[in-house]
Amino acid sequence: MTTAMYLVRHAAVIVDRSVPSSLWQLSAEGRSAAALLRLPTGRALTSSEDKARETARLAGLDAAPDDRLREVVRPWSDYYETDVRQYLAGATLTGWEPREEVLGRLHGALDGFDGVAVTHGLAIALYAGLAFDEWRAMPFAAVIEC
Numbered sequence: 001m002t003t004a005m006y007l008v009r010h011a012a013v014i015v016d017r018s019v020p021s022s023l024w025q026l027s028a029e030g031r032s033a034a035a036l037l038r039l040p041t042g043r044a045l046t047s048s049e050d051k052a053r054e055t056a057r058l059a060g061l062d063a064a065p066d067d068r069l070r071e072v073v074r075p076w077s078d079y080y081e082t083d084v085r086q087y088l089a090g091a092t093l094t095g096w097e098p099r100e101e102v103l104g105r106l107h108g109a110l111d112g113f114d115g116v117a118v119t120h121g122l123a124i125a126l127y128a129g130l131a132f133d134e135w136r137a138m139p140f141a142a143v144i145e146c
Contacts, residue, residue: 005110005146006039007128008118010047010055012140017076026054033141034058043115045069047123055141056118063118068105071120073097085132088125102126 011030015021026034030051037059044063046056047070056063075095077083087093106127110117121142125135128144138144 004040005113006116007110007124007144007146008037008039008055008059008116009121009124009138009140009142009144010034010049010052010118011058013051021074021076022049022071024051026051026058030055030140031058037141037143039116039143043113044117045109045113045115046118047071047120049120052118052120056116059118061116061118063116066109066117068109069117069119069123072102072122072126081136084122084135087122088130088132088135099126 011034012027013024013030014027016024034055035058039059039061044056044061045066046052046063048065048067049070053065074097083093087096090099092098102123103126106123110127121135121138124130124144128146
């Protein structure tokens with residue numbers, strides 16, 4: 001039984017520029033890594049995106065999907081890390097979901113939640129107040145205890 005909240009970044013994906021990132025699927029390495037996760041039993045939530053749902057399933061979680069845990073909506077960028085640095089520092093970027101909206105839906109889903117929530121890197125960084133370098137160092141299939 002859990003007594004804390006654990007935020008899990010989904011496992012590694014196959015990046016495909018021809019489809020929105022919300023539709024990306026886990027890579028073979030990602031599926032293997034997700035199956036190796038050892039997470040507390042108890043309540044579990046997952047983003048409604050396939051990559052998070054599959055990570056939860058492979059990790060043995062019976063996780064309820066919650067669309068509020070989805071990743072930050074954003075366009076493709078050839079300068080992704082530069083954009084993320086600016087976004088996490090508070091900049092408003094064209095085409096990116098406003099930080100206040102992301103935080104509002106994440107707080108709505110997670111405040112007071114006791115269990116495991118499988119979500120996404122930027123979502124975790126915003127909710128947990130991580131700096132750019134902490135986001136960048138977060139591996140895929142990372143587990144953050146809050």
